[in-house]
Amino acid sequence: MNASDRDVVLDVRHGNRDAFGVLVRAYQSRLFGLVMMMVRDRAGAEEVTQDAFVRAFTHLDHYDERRPFYPWLASIAVRLAQNWLVSRGRTVRREGTALESAPEPGTNASALTGLVAAEGRRELWNAVSSLSSGERTAVTLFYRDEMAVGDVARALGVTAGTIKTLLFRARRHLRERFGAASSFIKDASR
Amino acid sequence: MTCAHVLGLIDAGPFADYSREHLDAAWAHAHECPTCGPALALTTSLTAELGALPAPSEPADLAGIVMARIARLPEPGSTTASQHAVAASRRRDWAQAVTALGGLVAGLALILTMPTGAEVLGDFVTPRFGAAGALATVPWSGPAVIAIGAGLLLYTVGLFAPLRSKV
Numbered sequence: 001m002n003a004s005d006r007d008v009v010l011d012v013r014h015g016n017r018d019a020f021g022v023l024v025r026a027y028q029s030r031l032f033g034l035v036m037m038m039v040r041d042r043a044g045a046e047e048v049t050q051d052a053f054v055r056a057f058t059h060l061d062h063y064d065e066r067r068p069f070y071p072w073l074a075s076i077a078v079r080l081a082q083n084w085l086v087s088r089g090r091t092v093r094r095e096g097t098a099l100e101s102a103p104e105p106g107t108n109a110s111a112l113t114g115l116v117a118a119e120g121r122r123e124l125w126n127a128v129s130s131l132s133s134g135e136r137t138a139v140t141l142f143y144r145d146e147m148a149v150g151d152v153a154r155a156l157g158v159t160a161g162t163i164k165t166l167l168f169r170a171r172r173h174l175r176e177r178f179g180a181a182s183s184f185i186k187d188a189s190r
Numbered sequence: 191m192t193c194a195h196v197l198g199l200i201d202a203g204p205f206a207d208y209s210r211e212h213l214d215a216a217w218a219h220a221h222e223c224p225t226c227g228p229a230l231a232l233t234t235s236l237t238a239e240l241g242a243l244p245a246p247s248e249p250a251d252l253a254g255i256v257m258a259r260i261a262r263l264p265e266p267g268s269t270t271a272s273q274h275a276v277a278a279s280r281r282r283d284w285a286q287a288v289t290a291l292g293g294l295v296a297g298l299a300l301i302l303t304m305p306t307g308a309e310v311l312g313d314f315v316t317p318r319f320g321a322a323g324a325l326a327t328v329p330w331s332g333p334a335v336i337a338i339g340a341g342l343l344l345y346t347v348g349l350f351a352p353l354r355s356k357v
Contacts, residue, residue, distance in 0.1 A: 017260055024253045032252065033245025046249050053256040058263065124236075125244055143240035164205045172201040175233050 005069045020057050037140045038081040048084050052077035071147050075155035127177050135170040191219045196226045200233050289348030296341025303334040
């Protein structure tokens, strides 16, 4: 956790609840992206992201300020997103059991690419969002959010070994997907 | 060094659990192999791109909505129905503990100061007034009376304390 986040948390704990807005503004984009990748539904992602921030605020006394703030916030969001998915019967509760799952039926990953602003990277978002639930969540947390394997494992409630397996499979699936298209290297080098 | 093995190492990336020499040999193979070379280049490029994985833009007023919800939450010190319920439950737990302790103290004090069989047999009051008469004839000591009294008081307080939470 950087010094300013810690100061904000201490400020909120001393009763200045408006100070929490600093954390919301700092992490809303990252968190919404993570939740969107998990639930693949914009309305659902909005609901879960809001709930995650409110839950973080009401449980701020459980947060250890010696640790980074975002992984703790992300673990709350992941649990809420998992509950959201379970409540709609789209996936099993625990990410670890979704290792073998194919992309869930009823979702349209390509439809979400229209929401990604960067035109040249929609293909990558589309590819990642078509991975299994556990794979795409692990990829987002590990690569995009730069969380340590241990933190990702805690957020998903699985072991570090499971996260490594998820990342291994995700890399393979992405390599096979873009290897078949063989256009990614050219696109990425642009 | 087979291509399947090297591709596995490429997919494992930073988690490939092999010696430095083994990995160097694998990368050397990849740089010369027409199958593994492009796979390594692709995965390296993909990994770099994943670090900047784009995301849909968040709703315009997400922060405002969140802060409005937080503003509607009750103040930490305020009393809510759930806090009342928790407090009442705690009072009931304490009352039960006090009742048990009081009963235990009073019971022990009675047992330890009860007259022996010989004392009862030699007593002329007991046959006429039963157990109450037996208790009346016991030569009560000060500490015993205090212990029994305190025990009965605790028992009574514990017995009626939960009623307060229902008011």
